[in-house]
Amino acid sequence: xxxxxxxxxxxxxxxxxxxxxxxxxxxxxxxxxxxxxxxxxxxxxxxxxxxxxxxxxxxxxxxxxxxxxxxxxxxxxxxxxxxxxxxxxxxxxxxxxxxxxxxxxxxxxxxxxxxxxxxxxxxxxxxxxxxxxxxxxxxxxxxxxxxxxxxxxxxxxxxxxxxxxxxxxxxxxxxxxxxxxxxxxxxxxxxxxxxxxxxxx
Amino acid sequence: xxxxxxxxxxxxxxxxxxxxxxxxxxxxxxxxxxxxxxxxxxxxxxxxxxxxxxxxxxxxxxxxxxxxxxxxxxxxxxxxxxxxxxxxxxxxxxxxxxxxxxxxxxxxxxxxxxxxxxxxxxxxxxxxxxxxxxxxxxxxxxxxxxxxxxxxxxxxxxxxxxxxxxxxxxxxxxxxxxxxxxxxxxxxxxxxxxxxxxxx
Numbered sequence: 285x286x287x288x289x290x291x292x293x294x295x296x297x298x299x300x301x302x303x304x305x306x307x308x309x310x311x312x313x314x315x316x317x318x319x320x321x322x323x324x325x326x327x328x329x330x331x332x333x334x335x336x337x338x339x340x341x342x343x344x345x346x347x348x349x350x351x352x353x354x355x356x357x358x359x360x361x362x363x364x365x366x367x368x369x370x371x372x373x374x375x376x377x378x379x380x381x382x383x384x385x386x387x388x389x390x391x392x393x394x395x396x397x398x399x400x401x402x403x404x405x406x407x408x409x410x411x412x413x414x415x416x417x418x419x420x421x422x423x424x425x426x427x428x429x430x431x432x433x434x435x436x437x438x439x440x441x442x443x444x445x446x447x448x449x450x451x452x453x454x455x456x457x458x459x460x461x462x463x464x465x466x467x468x469x470x471x472x473x474x475x476x477x478x479x480x481x482x483x484x485x
Numbered sequence: 486x487x488x489x490x491x492x493x494x495x496x497x498x499x500x501x502x503x504x505x506x507x508x509x510x511x512x513x514x515x516x517x518x519x520x521x522x523x524x525x526x527x528x529x530x531x532x533x534x535x536x537x538x539x540x541x542x543x544x545x546x547x548x549x550x551x552x553x554x555x556x557x558x559x560x561x562x563x564x565x566x567x568x569x570x571x572x573x574x575x576x577x578x579x580x581x582x583x584x585x586x587x588x589x590x591x592x593x594x595x596x597x598x599x600x601x602x603x604x605x606x607x608x609x610x611x612x613x614x615x616x617x618x619x620x621x622x623x624x625x626x627x628x629x630x631x632x633x634x635x636x637x638x639x640x641x642x643x644x645x646x647x648x649x650x651x652x653x654x655x656x657x658x659x660x661x662x663x664x665x666x667x668x669x670x671x672x673x674x675x676x677x678x679x680x681x682x683x684x685x
Contacts, residue, residue, distance in 0.1 A: 365598070397571060400554065414684070450630065
């Protein structure tokens with residue numbers, strides 16, 4: 285399938301990106317993503333990526349960054365990790381994607397494993413357990429807020445709300461597993477939202 | 486078919502060799518990778534089902550603790566998968582635990598990473614395809630349903646007393662209404678816990 289016309293949002297330069305600064309090498313990709321990962325204590329990763337990639341290092345324009353975020357959110361996998369892969373792959377192919385991925389993961393993952401080892405060693409101590417009993421209640425609230433954050437987008441779309449409610453009910457009250465639920469619900473959603481001729485934005 | 490009975494009866498006795506555990510962990514996370522819609526947090530309820538109900542790698546309380554740990558630590562919170570692997574391998578000693586943790590993280594990332602690379606390299610063709618548009622619009626509502634199911638599941642797992650549920654609801658409201666750092670909520674609730682105000 286070919287584009288009928290190049291849209292203003294997606295110019296077709298010879299390389300994937302038209303860099304504002306010289307394109308980063310593998311080492312720079314690694315370091316840049318490492319810096320993002322370490323800045324984002326307790327969330328806000330995409331804001332930090334944007335600050336570094338667009339504003340400080342000027343690797344991507346705002347529009348290119350937003351396209352990347354769209355692709356990263358669209359595809360399965362953690363958004364921030366996908367975004368790192370998008371940036372790295374765009375500049376340096378598969379190797380660049382892996383360098384960016386390593387930068388995003390290596391240090392935070394090692395740190396998390398160290399925390400995990402400390403946890404499994406000490407969690408039986410009453411003092412530790414009491415602190416954690418409080419912390420998990422707050423963390424659960426964070427999990428609960430994720431759905432509400434997206435809910436507003438679908439306020440005026442009864443079908444979307446119905447589909448979401450069906451998925452929720454199947455998982456929560458029907459005790460069905462995630463994979464079969466997605467395999468049924470995704471084709472239903474895709475069929476409903478299939479772009480019709482003339483209705484394209 | 487009652488999940489409660491299955492949870493009580495299914496695991497516990499089944500102890501595997503270290504390699505068996507590693508294979509189990511890697512296999513499960515490999516097969517879930519491509520179903521991680523909406524950034525991966527949608528898989529949390531499924532992780533709970535695997536780690537607590539099906540394979541007994543962790544207790545309910547441990548799962549909740551590890552979720553909080555992954556949220557509080559820097560970096561993508563989807564790295565909780567590594568912690569689940571760590572828990573699964575823990576009975577086999579530190580070395581196996583670390584290896585299982587890395588195996589779990591690699592397994593959850595490899596399929597989605599390969600798909601992402603493929604999509605990046607062919608994005609200009611995919612961008613205007615009706616499949617892309619239908620996928621994006623159609624899976625949004627599915628993700629919405631999944632996120633609510635996850636939120637409810639995590640609250641059920643982590644908040645077992647009325648006061649703990651109240652704290653969860655309060656944090657949920659504050660997350661939506663303010664731009665305060667989530668670490669602030671975790672720290673404040675930790676203090677309440679250590680004072681014995683919130684307990685399990």
